[in-house]
Amino acid sequence: METALTNRNSSNPGTAIVTGASSGIGKVYADRLAARGYDLILVARRQERLSTIAADLQQRHGVSAEVLVADLSQPAGAAAVVDRLASDASISLLVNNAGFSAMKPLTDTPDATIREMIGLNVTALTLLSKAALVAFKARNAGTLVNVGSGAGFAPYPGIPVYGSTKAYVHLFTEALQGEVEGTAVRVQLVLPGAVISEGWEVAGGSSLESLPEGIVMTTEDCVDAALSGLDLGERVTAPSLHDDAPLREYEGLSGKLLQSVFDGKPAARYKVGG
Template sequence: MTTTSKSKGTALVTGASTGIGAIYAERLAKRGYDLILVARNQARLTELANRLATQSGRTVKTLVADLGNKSDLGRIEATLRDDASITVLVNNAGVGAVTPLVATDVGKMDDLIALNVTALTHLTYAAAPAFVSRGNGTIINIASVVGIAPEMLNGVYGASKAYVLAFSQSLQHELSDKGIRVQAVLPGATATDFWEIAGHHHRNLPKEIVMSAEDMVDAALAGLDQGEVVTIPSLADQNEWTSYETARRAMSTHLSRATPAARYKVGESAVA
């Protein structure tokens, strides 16, 4: 298939070879974006790139990289800084953990933090100044509902996704007046190989809580179109998030004062 439609720019998608990342690539190609697909598996990347190029007529490039490796990460950072065609960054690459903290190898948690937090931060720091200099760009960060419900799974995984959420909200606050869109997507349980890799296949979860990856991405892109900064595809009542955010913002004005709260009785004279 060939296309005559003008490209909307290039979308760089990490963790693009399978699952959520591959579906983002497919959907963005259909929306008129050329693609740079980043993942570790060359064979899967090549197969996906060939299929999407044929189906959409868009230009699809691949970059094989392990984002937990500093040298590989640096190559992708350089691409984001130097390729002026890039208008969208989808920070999808990540790893999960479902075992209790005390039963988990801390070395594996180092690897999780390196990918979920450090790599995402580095890629965003590479993309954001470039987007600002061009006056437009979109950063989509894939977080998780465990970012606001850390009791659900492994605590380090939850903390890493809480970081992604807070980082995204701060970025939107800083960059929204510079023509930059930032969206944090918080999926619930999604039918991908994430669960199998983490040691607990999604087929073992109740069917009513597991969303297909296709529906998750379609809902996330609809949220982007609607201007959402935080998109929770499975949350039926958006007012619940609005109330949560309103309460958080209201409390934030009371978090720094010169004296401790009265309930701590600090500074009161001792009674004999």
């Protein structure tokens, strides 16, 4: 039986681009996709790490694994991956995973960090999503996976910019699901909770060890659950969410608010216009 991930056929699923493949969630995605037979294009800044990972995947899974070194927070880095998405018809899957956080109140966050975070978590993810969907829609095949975060559901102390970039990923990815409606192109939003990765050191401010026991997931479990959600045909996959009723309520309520917020008359409580 073909899985949801096999866009061409079960023996040749095509090429997957994984951004942020040099560590954490992206590295595990690369491994799991190679195990499913995907050829890989591994994107991040640290060339040495990517080359080691690529050699390991080629050796263990017999797939081709290419390294594409790019700083996605910069226009030239994002453009290099956009160009590849536009020119390589073998690409059947994009995992927009690269992202980072900084745990600081806004007033303590350097401007350069804010620019870099929005450049990576928002601008690059948007440009890469566009390039992927242009190619996938033209072929009526392909899968886009955007990695958001549970931190995008509501404001969380100490991560005002990060949480907001992930709220963007949430709304944006669901908007794209509307754009591929009626086609064979798939778009999945993945919402990890707290996952063991170097990302916590990059963010600073709070260590994984300081989190309440039992709330932290392994990177492997997170990615395996996300891929299982994709196979199940889920549009939104939150690996740690045992009861998905609140998620459905949230989606339902936001849809209702969208409809009711447009009215030409100010609400009565504002006592405008007599």
